[in-house]
Structures are given as structure tokens and as C-alpha cells.
Amino acid sequence: MLSGRPPSTQLGIDQLLDRLVSGSSRQKRSTASALEKVSEQLSGKADVALKAYSPEGDDWGAGWILQILQRHHPETLDAIPGVSGGWFQMPSSCGIDYSDLQRALLKEEFEEADRLTSCALRQLAGEQAVERGYVYFSEVPSIKPVDLTTIDRLWIAYSQGRFGFTVQSRLLGALGGRYDRLWPKIGWKNDGVWTRYPGSFQWCMDAPEGHMPLVNQLRGVRLMDALLQHPGLASRS
Structure with missing residues (x-):
């Protein structure tokens, strides 16, 4: 018809x-x-x-x-007014400048954007997370909602709505909260030995929905679970 x-x-x-x-x-x-x-x-x-x-x-x-x-x-x-500094507004509760993240996403430099996202999460989690080089799941609740919202907004805005923490959360919910079903859905490979970047990772717009940003699961799913359940993201899912 x-x-x-x-x-x-x-x-x-x-x-x-x-x-x-x-x-x-x-x-x-x-x-x-x-x-x-x-x-x-x-x-x-x-x-x-x-x-x-x-x-x-x-x-x-x-x-x-x-x-x-x-x-x-x-x-x-x-x-175009405002584009040079980042067209989308980037509020932060602790003075983090997300201009580099927005610029990387605009240019579709997704691997760099993922690196900047991980760096920002460490900063938001506190000095100890910065020093050790990774975030504990127990540090996630103290992260201010406004910053997680800003990061998520930028990923969604520059991926045709395909990438971002809330995209991953929505997909996880549709799969009954089962991470073992989520991994193949978003193109992550868990062969029992997690590295910073799972095998066959794709840094492009054609990657599976929910493919980015990457959250390291070396210590289990608790970090990603804490992020996706954070009030700053849960209210957007």
C-alpha cells in the first residue's frame, strides 16, 4: 500500500x-x-x-x-555561531570541559571519544580512580548526575541515537537484564579474558547499536551495572 x-x-x-x-x-x-x-x-x-x-x-x-x-x-x-566551542551545551558539576569529547564525536573519531569518556569517568570518580587508572563500581554512586547526562547526551547526539549509556540500558532492559545476551547484541566479545578493547571492536557509525562507549568488564559486570543504574542515566532510559 x-x-x-x-x-x-x-x-x-x-x-x-x-x-x-x-x-x-x-x-x-x-x-x-x-x-x-x-x-x-x-x-x-x-x-x-x-x-x-x-x-x-x-x-x-x-x-x-x-x-x-x-x-x-x-x-x-x-x-555557524557556537559550533567552534561545541554546539551542544556541556554542563559539568565539577568544571570538566567536554569540548574535546564533543569535537571527537563530531569528527566521528570514536576511539578517541571512548578514551576521553573513560578519562572523564575517572576524574568524576575521584583522585584515587585517576591514580589507579580505572573506576571501582562502588565509586559510581558519588558521580554527579549532570556530568553523566552530558556525556550520554553527546554520544547520542553524534551517533544518530545509536551509541550511549542509555542506549545500552534500553537494550539490556529489552533482554531481561541479561548481560550474556547483551554482549553479542552490541557486538562485544567475551571469550573469558577481557582486555581494554574486546576483539573485533568497531570504531565507526556502522557498529552495532549500543556498541559504544566501552565499559571494561574485566572485574565482572558490576561497574557497567552501577553506571546504567545511576540516577543521572536511569532517569533518561
Whole structure:
């Protein structure tokens, strides 16, 4: 049965931008690909297009517009107010600057973004976590919600809604809370010997949903469980 609406590939730039804002989840996905094909036209409308989104939110439509420009017309980003310092707002309860994280995600440098995320979590957990080089699950409850929310928002905004702690939490809930079912779902490999990066890890937008950021499970699932149940994330799941 025909819907009566033209496919995304036949829509004009204004229609594509409107669908990216107000379309269904499925429509937004198909629109994302079509919008990249008209990146030249998008470069002349980006500033206006971004006004449909809130820098305080995590709508990946805004993140995708910025990523298309970064891919094809990076010179136009300099002309958009606020982009140089990070278009999405990045509040922190303890003065951490998340600009490098936002910049890495914008450029789709996901391995660097994962490293910066781990570094930020150690800072948030306290001096002892920084000194030892990793976070104990028992240190997670003391982390301020606003920072975890900021980190999660940035991952979601620059991954078409595919990556982030709350994405992992949603998938885990759909699998009955079973981590042994979550690992293959998000493309993590647990062969009994965990390293910092599981085998076959992918640092790209095409990675499985929930693939990033990585949480080391060397000491079991308690760290990831503590993160996903943290009030700053649980309220967003």
C-alpha cells in the first residue's frame, strides 16, 4: 500500500530538514542518508536548520547536520555561531570541559571519544580512580548526575541515537537484564579474558547499536551495572 508521500531521495532540502525534525524514527533514518547527498545545499541552510533544535538536548538530527558538514564542507562550520566551542551545551558539576569529547564525536573519531569518556569517568570518580587508572563500581554512586547526562547526551547526539549509556540500558532492559545476551547484541566479545578493547571492536557509525562507549568488564559486570543504574542515566532510559 502506497503512503502517498515521496521517498526521501525525491524530497527537496526543506522537506528533508522538516522530516528530520518531525518524522518518525524510521523516516529520520532514511532522511539522514538522503540529506548527506545534498550536503552542498545543506551547507547554505545549516544555521537556519539548527534553530529547530535545542543545544540543551540530544536530538541526533542536529548532530547529524553538523557531522555532514564536517564530512563534506568543514569550512562552513566556522560560520555557524557556537559550533567552534561545541554546539551542544556541556554542563559539568565539577568544571570538566567536554569540548574535546564533543569535537571527537563530531569528527566521528570514536576511539578517541571512548578514551576521553573513560578519562572523564575517572576524574568524576575521584583522585584515587585517576591514580589507579580505572573506576571501582562502588565509586559510581558519588558521580554527579549532570556530568553523566552530558556525556550520554553527546554520544547520542553524534551517533544518530545509536551509541550511549542509555542506549545500552534500553537494550539490556529489552533482554531481561541479561548481560550474556547483551554482549553479542552490541557486538562485544567475551571469550573469558577481557582486555581494554574486546576483539573485533568497531570504531565507526556502522557498529552495532549500543556498541559504544566501552565499559571494561574485566572485574565482572558490576561497574557497567552501577553506571546504567545511576540516577543521572536511569532517569533518561
